[in-house]
Amino acid sequence: MPPRWDADQLRTEFVRALSDMYRTEVPLYGQLVDIVRTVDNAVLAARGQTPDNLPTRHQLERHGAIRLGTEHEMRTTSRLFAVMGMYPVGYYDLGMAGFPLHGTAFRPTSESSLRKNPFRVFTTVLRPDLIPSPAVRQTATSLLASRALFTPRLCALISQAEDPATRRHLTADDAAALIADALAVFRWHSRATVSLDTYLALRAAHPIVADIVCFPSAHINHLTPRTLDIDAVQAAMIAQGLPAKARIEGPPRGRRCEILLRQTSFTALEERVAFADGGSGSGSGSGSDGAAGPPPSGHAGVSGTHTARFGEVEQRGAAVTGKGRGLYDRLLAEAVAAHGEAGGELDEVLAETFRREYPDDWTELRSRGLVYFRYRVAPDGAAGKLDAILRDVRASQSPVRLEQLLQSGVVECEPITYEDFLPFSAAGIFASNLGGGAADEGAATKLQETEQSNSRAELEGLLGCAIPSEIDLYEELQAASVRECEEALGLKEI
Ligand code: OOG
Numbered sequence: 001m002p003p004r005w006d007a008d009q010l011r012t013e014f015v016r017a018l019s020d021m022y023r024t025e026v027p028l029y030g031q032l033v034d035i036v037r038t039v040d041n042a043v044l045a046a047r048g049q050t051p052d053n054l055p056t057r058h059q060l061e062r063h064g065a066i067r068l069g070t071e072h073e074m075r076t077t078s079r080l081f082a083v084m085g086m087y088p089v090g091y092y093d094l095g096m097a098g099f100p101l102h103g104t105a106f107r108p109t110s111e112s113s114l115r116k117n118p119f120r121v122f123t124t125v126l127r128p129d130l131i132p133s134p135a136v137r138q139t140a141t142s143l144l145a146s147r148a149l150f151t152p153r154l155c156a157l158i159s160q161a162e163d164p165a166t167r168r169h170l171t172a173d174d175a176a177a178l179i180a181d182a183l184a185v186f187r188w189h190s191r192a193t194v195s196l197d198t199y200l201a202l203r204a205a206h207p208i209v210a211d212i213v214c215f216p217s218a219h220i221n222h223l224t225p226r227t228l229d230i231d232a233v234q235a236a237m238i239a240q241g242l243p244a245k246a247r248i249e250g251p252p253r254g255r256r257c258e259i260l261l262r263q264t265s266f267t268a269l270e271e272r273v274a275f276a277d278g279g280s281g282s283g284s285g286s287g288s289d290g291a292a293g294p295p296p297s298g299h300a301g302v303s304g305t306h307t308a309r310f311g312e313v314e315q316r317g318a319a320v321t322g323k324g325r326g327l328y329d330r331l332l333a334e335a336v337a338a339h340g341e342a343g344g345e346l347d348e349v350l351a352e353t354f355r356r357e358y359p360d361d362w363t364e365l366r367s368r369g370l371v372y373f374r375y376r377v378a379p380d381g382a383a384g385k386l387d388a389i390l391r392d393v394r395a396s397q398s399p400v401r402l403e404q405l406l407q408s409g410v411v412e413c414e415p416i417t418y419e420d421f422l423p424f425s426a427a428g429i430f431a432s433n434l435g436g437g438a439a440d441e442g443a444a445t446k447l448q449e450t451e452q453s454n455s456r457a458e459l460e461g462l463l464g465c466a467i468p469s470e471i472d473l474y475e476e477l478q479a480a481s482v483r484e485c486e487e488a489l490g491l492k493e494i
């Protein structure tokens with residue numbers, strides 16, 4: 001049996017278990033996963049391929065999101081994810097979009113782990129200092145102070161897995177216990193820890209605050225499969241009556257060279273919630289969170305329900321460089337501004353803006369330094385071609401260039417997949433799923449570039465490590481692939 005503390009294996013077992021759990025909690029998720037499978041199979045069939053032609057990672061590729069309440073919760077979650085081979089990448093300041101939160105994405109970073117299973121979790125933590133009302137801040141922090149998200153057993157297992165001296169002794173039973181207790185952190189509880197009145201007061205202050213502090217777990221709020229054709233999935237969702245969001249976030253449709261990611265979502269559930277006082281909001285209540293109790297009874301026509309969880313699907317494209325990202329951000333902002341002035345369909349304005357300025361050809365994207373690529377020596381014996389190049393090079397006394405190697409077919413390349421998130425899209429997704437919140441397009445336009453360094457440093461301090469930027473990681477992946485080519489070809493620098 002393989003060692004059970006293997007981080008990649010734990011991550012894969014965890015995401016399988018999480019997916020099974022979410023299927024039972026949110027049946028529409030199951031329906032969405034089925035739609036994705038049907039759409040992807042059709043895409044593959046049109047290419048003359050079968051599901052076996054997809055990279056293994058595609059089968060179980062998911063991202064999820066959780067919202068945490070305290071520094072301690074964030075730190076422990078970070079330790080738990082590290083046991084599963086997931087590390088913080090990228091800083092996301094949701095404060096810019098009007099949410100008192102900031103966060104990071106926990107995900108695998110090495111090429112081999114990404115290839116096995118690139119599970120990622122967008123993880124935010126409440127920033128009480130951004131809650132304007134002192135009374136609400138006080139209620140929120142005191143509720144969170146008494147919440148225990150992690151079982152003592154889970155904490156002990158994390159410590160055991162962290163310690164090089166004991167991690168090898170994690171048995172299969174330990175791994176199963178770790179996964180079971182980790183699942184409990186993400187599980188939905190239909191019993192709030194507060195009275196209905198407290199819930200309504202917090203929700204009135206900010207729906208996200210109520211979502212974070214009123215429940216005993218850090219319920220996963222969506223689990224997103226990746227598809228090969230998000231436009232087809234969106235059409236199928238609408239055809240099947242799923243309450244899909246009006247537009248797909250991200251780069252415009254119709255590009256030949258997909259970049260970054262495109263996402264759409266649907267409001268999945270109005271959850272029935274039992275409150276600590278029995279749900280009427282007027283009784284004194286026991287404050288307990290036991291399993292039994294009267295069903296939620298409703299309150300002044302608003303109550304007894306909570307919208308927290310939703311469905312989402314995404315299509316991923318290439319990772320762009322800093323320059324590529326700058327161009328993306330600028331064109332998106334221009335399209336949103338032009339749309340604000342002239343009206344019409346944002347999607348059309350966006351498509352037109354990108355058509356004008358964002359190259360849609362891999363060679364051009366590469367030569368203009370807009371996209372990251374993975375290079376490798378072509379498998380079909382490049383030796384003869386290489387010899388010819390080396391002869392030329394010796395004659396001209398210039399170094400061998402990567403460009404030459406590519407053109408002659410000695411080396412080939414493919415775009416590196418974008419593994420991260422887009423804050424503009426995240427804000428749109430947040431806003432469209434909170435219920436009664438801002439319109440999705442509006443939220444994106446509210447985003448502004450602000451000085452992020454203080455809050456980023458704050459999150460880094462809390463996690464006890466620097467948060468690498470995703471761009472740096474792609475840069476490293478690309479550079480490492482070039483180094484591998486150099487070694488394989490016996491060349492010093494290309
Ligand atoms: C996270 C939303 C961000 C995405 O795909 O951009 C996200 C949240 O709602 O907590 O998951």
Ligand code: NI
Pocket residue numbers: 063064065122222224312429
């Ligand atoms: Ni998401």
